[in-house]
Amino acid sequence: MELATLLTFLLLAIGHGEGCQLQSSTSETVKDWWQTAQFYQIYPRSFKDSDGDGIGDLNGITSKLEYLKDLGITAAWLSPIFTSPMVDFGYDISDFFDIQPEYGTLDDFRALIKRAKELDLKIILDFVPNHSSNESSWFVKSVNREKGYEDYYVWHDGKVNATTGAREPPTNWLQYFRGSAWQWNKERQQYYLHQFAVQQPDLNYRNPLVVDQMKRVLRYWLNEGVSGFRCDALPPLFEVLPDAEGQWPDEVVTGATEDADDRAYLTTTYIENQPETIDMVYQWRTVLDDHKRIHGGNSSVLLIETYSPAWFSMQFYGNRSTEGAHLPFNFNLITVMEQKGLNASNVQEAVDLWLKNMPAGRTANWVLGNHDKRRAASRYGKEHIDAMNMLVMVLPGASVTYQGEEIGMTDGEISWEDTVDPWGCNSNADIYEQYTRDPERTPFQWTAGTNAGFTNGSTTWLPLATDYETINVEKELSDDRSHLKIYKALVALRKSSKTLQNGSTKYEAITGDIFVVQRSLANSATIVGVINFGSVAVTVDLSQFDKNRTESLQLLIRSIDSTKVEGTRYDPKTLSLDPAEALVLTTE
Template sequence: MRILLLAVILNWNLLSICGDEENKDWWQTTVFYQIYPRSFQDSNGDGIGDLKGITSRLDHLKEAGVGATWLSPIFKSPMVDFGYDISDYLSIQEEYGTMEDFDELIAKAKELGIKIILDFVPNHSSDKHEWFIKSEAKDPEYIDFYIWHDGKPNPDGGRNLEPNNWVSVFYGSAWTWSDKRQQYYLHQFTKQQPDLNYRNPKVVERMSDVLRFWLKKGVYGFRVDAINHLFEVEDFIDEPVNAFDPDPKSYGHLFHYYTVDLNEVYDVVYQWRDLLDDFKKTHGGETRIMMTEAYANMSFVMRYYENDEGTRKGSHIPFNFLMISDLNGDSTARDFAHTISKWMNYMPVGFTANWVMGNHDNSRVASRYGVERIDALNTMLLTLGGVGITYNGEEFGMVDYKNISWKDTQDPAACNTNPDVYQKYSRDPERTPFQWDNTKNAGFSTADKTWLPVNPNYVDLNLKAEKEAEHSHFKFYQKLTKLRQHKTFQNGNIKVQALSKYVFAFVRELRDSDTFVVVINLGANAEEVSLKPFKTLHDKLKVVAAAPTSQYHEGDEVSTDDLKIGQYDSIILTDVNHINNFASKCCGCNMLLISSMLLAWMLALNNF
């Protein structure tokens, strides 16, 4: 009988663990919102967004259900790449305000319960940074703070040739000659953005000091820009040519085996994670986090979570760009189901998923997938679980302004080309000013000319109109952010299934909690589908949320056998008999319990 009792106790513990609610940290379930400061809100009428403008609009983030916001760079900069060329990591860019303005922003955000994350740009500085100026002058302290090279001997005499064939992400050679130092320096982006030398431990420590400075100012972490560019091979060999891109100045002309994704990158990331963890231990408070940006293959991205041995932790949120890189408006339900599962399957056990739909470097969601799918994409973003990341304006469906003239173009990636091809390279269309209302400049600025032109569609598409409408993209977004606070969406399992070419669904389940079903139609036609592939569901489901154009309303009851879903529709359903249904099939625990009980009885009888 003792054996029987032990078996029952052991298996009851197993049953209670399976699917139980976890204690999640603040960042694991929140919605992050990227603000592009230059385009968010202008407070002083100069046509450029600023910190006071952001502070004045933080209530919108609270209203939208956002828990944290990361700001594109606000540091002192010549603005060649609009803040990604930093001349002083410890000062605020004058156009954006003062350190006092930043302190006010932190205080207001704290009052609203919104955490501020800063964009950290470690790969390069501005060529106007004191470090580069001293390095170019061969100051002994800074002589190897950057990547310098003599170049290759010129067989025709004269100045040495460039060290190799490396090209810049922003078009053209990655090497620029310094007359002052009589050497070439490396820049993987613009020539005004020289690459720092992370093989010099002094550089790592100086950048670590930057992190500590802003942590003490009250930020909750950093989004680390272009992290996989941090190291290059030391022998500077040529990169192999990609024959499918014949332009030798194009970044796509080469396969980048020697300038990105080197093993040394991860060690620096692990060091910075230790720094963040140590800061919390020393100063208390909540977890300070790291988000990393690396457009790389999955095996490389996953190493940002932890090292191969699992002994060192790295990024809390290695950005998941699959929704940008692998999917588009032509993608099918099977493509979406596969892509979602791909990230979940690759992700190490015990870590947190994240979903990125858009950002300042890529065409807006509504433009990339089609304006008719914005609600479907926001539904997916906010109900998949883990971290959801929204780019400002996509909560109500802003679109790219593609007709920006060559004269008004600002993006260096485009300006480095020419009037015939600039639109192919420009990121300006997704960076246009935020459309608050239908007044002058969409309520963004009182200036006669804004730094980028406002999309003319602001007269009809603006946040004020969305808030006043009975049904709108924004109101549906609000409903989704509230719904994701439910413990099933925060902690539940997920099962994804393509139901037809354009309709897919996923079930979110959690023991002793509501079961939810999210159904999304990406296609232009209404369809009738069956949810029977999800074996745990009962016959009748109830609508808890539906897209603004849906035929369904909250409280409607539908059948799992013949669910009718309209074109581009997205609905969220709950199982009327959720608790009994899920508990009875939780990971097969009950079957295991019964089997173990029978085994225990047999052992007990044998003992007798």
């Protein structure tokens, strides 16, 4: 698409402004689909309910695929849809080869895949390799020591207290959801390891039978037509090997908290980020590549959830001889801001942490939120949601959007009585808000009508966020300007601009509040993003950032409260920015 045509489209999408002739790119690099993709995370339970039971489902997702197509999404990633007791809402899987009845059937899933392919949308599934449900037939067989399943999970006799004679857990390790990571099983008369809830026993990846079984899971769903997997919770996949006596070491107290049940109370040196985890990801990549080699078609993508430090996360990409994950998720725009707050300097630190550590020839990615973190508009501030969406669309590589970020959804308010997340339920009424993930999982807001258009039933599985009457898809599509229209314009620009797909990247916090990112490509228009994270108006001189920047810049996209006009040209030496204003501009 010519940039002049694109500008016209963007202005129509935003609902304001005039078109203008822009220079088109003459340079092009062929990239695989995932390298510049817009990934969209769907939390199925909260996306769209088709049968009135107040729980989102597969047919609901299928009914809204055209919405994703209209957004410009490349691939939808579905949080777990497999058979589960729903202790952890799908992340405790009892059957990796079938669909949770609340969500539908295999035929419903196949219908979803068929419709997605008709719309040229890709479907990615959540792969949960670290553990199963304790209701899985695998675990039941392991409890009974059935042949082939004896060591399917991590079992241990525990220790005997020399003073009391009581049997105790083998180590002091803590689970993510508070408390000991060990649970005594009366039938087997041993402890099993669970780094998440008691009902989520850890699989034993030092057992080749487990490794083979989980590869079968990948192949099964590839054969059903999925385009890849997001791999959940990789850091705890392996624990260190026990010593010659079969004992593991205790973790050390960190001093970070006085709460002895909180995982942060101890280090995780022995239960996270082991080298065997890297090798396992390489093996899964081989499964995906072999499937393409045998069956043809497009590449299947491997996305990795890891909140690990850069020295570990970057190894997931692969090495000189072996391919690894296509995209280890980059959470720096979440974690750095959580630790230090949102300003331009901290944004630069977050971007540096990835781009300056990423191996050569690999693809970056940018994540603002997910089902485990407070919604982006609540964490960054509603006034900054457009700016953050601009940032992830202008930076190089792939973007990942959690459902609702495109319309500026905020956290719901969940009482202790309504709390269902096991992380919150394992605490108490005084502290549950520190742990519960329910606020970011409230039902998607489609309309201002009954139950936000999420269900035609009388109830919803979680209470709606209270602002659904003003923040919803229907309203934002009809408004002259909205977060949704700005998001659509950003995706359209990113999909059509060779500069954003292939250009070089320069970025800098030119002050503590002002962040600038510039994308350049020979024989193509330069794209510049400028964000004021501060609370006061400022005038910036972009020639400080790029000494060759003397010509005026034309405005393409602006944040919702900006009073500037798309299509207008601005002097880069005296560019005024209101508080929280964010702009995407271009050269002619």
